[in-house]
Amino acid sequence: MAEGQVGKICFSRIFEDEDLAVAIERRVKEWDIKAGVLFLIGTLKNVVLGYYKEGVYNHIRLDFPLEIASCIGNVAVDEKGEVVIHAHLVVSNEKAECFGGHLLEGSQVGATAELIVIEGEGVSLQRSFDEKTKLKLLKLS
Numbered sequence: 001m002a003e004g005q006v007g008k009i010c011f012s013r014i015f016e017d018e019d020l021a022v023a024i025e026r027r028v029k030e031w032d033i034k035a036g037v038l039f040l041i042g043t044l045k046n047v048v049l050g051y052y053k054e055g056v057y058n059h060i061r062l063d064f065p066l067e068i069a070s071c072i073g074n075v076a077v078d079e080k081g082e083v084v085i086h087a088h089l090v091v092s093n094e095k096a097e098c099f100g101g102h103l104l105e106g107s108q109v110g111a112t113a114e115l116i117v118i119e120g121e122g123v124s125l126q127r128s129f130d131e132k133t134k135l136k137l138l139k140l141s
Contacts, residue, residue, distance in 0.1 A: 002140035004035070004123030014113035020044065021105045024115060025085050033075050033117055035125040038087060040071035042113030047091050049101030055134035062099060065110055066091040069098060075117065076125035078136060084127045086138075 010031045014023045024038065044066045050057035073087030090100040127136035 002123045002125070004120045007033075007036075007119030007121035010115075010117045010119070012115045012117075014040075014042065014109050014115055016109055016111060017045075018109045018113075019105055020107040020109055020113060021085065021087070021103050023109070023113075024087065024103075025083060027115060028075050028085060028117060029083055031117065031119075033119045034077050034083070035120040035123050036075040037118050037120070038071075038073045038075060038085070039116045040068060040087075040089070040113055042068045043110030044068060044091060044113075045108040045110045046106075047089075047099070048104040048106035049089075049091075049099060050104045051101050052135070057102060057104065059104060060099070060101060061106070062091070064093065066093060066099075068113065071103065073103070074125065074138075076127045076138060078127050079129075084136060086127075 012027045046063045049060040069090045069092050071089035076084050087103040092098045126139045130137045
C-alpha cells in the first residue's frame with residue numbers, strides 16, 4: 001500500500017485525429033506528473049484495445065465510430081524514470097454495445113476527448129518488469 005496527498009488537478013481537451021494513448025502521455029509529461037490517476041470521456045474514430053493473455057497483449061482493432069463510455073487509469077514511472085500510462089477503457093457503438101480493454105496506440109480521437117489527471121504527491125508509483133507475467137507491474141512506495 002502507498003499513501004499520499006492530492007497534488008494538482010489538470011484538465012485537457014484532446015483534439016480530433018490525435019492518437020489517444022500518445023496524447024495522454026504527452027500531456028502528462030508536459031504537466032510533469034510522475035504519479036496519479038486519470039479519467040477520460042469522448043469519442044473515437046477507431047480503437048485499438050489490448051487483451052492480456054499468457055504474457056502478451058492481443059490487439060483488437062475496431063474501425064468504426066465509438067463513444068468512450070469510461071476510461072480510467074494511472075500514471076507511474078518505469079525503472080528508467082520514464083512515464084508509463086496504464087489505462088483501460090470501455091467504448092460503445094451506436095447500438096450501445098460495449099467493448100473494453102487496455103488502451104493501446106492507434107486509437108484515433110473523433111470529435112473530442114476530455115482528460116482529467118489528478119496528481120499524487122508524496123507517493124512513488126513505479127512499474128518494473130515481472131518475468132512471470134511479462135508485464136511492468138506496479139510497485140508502491
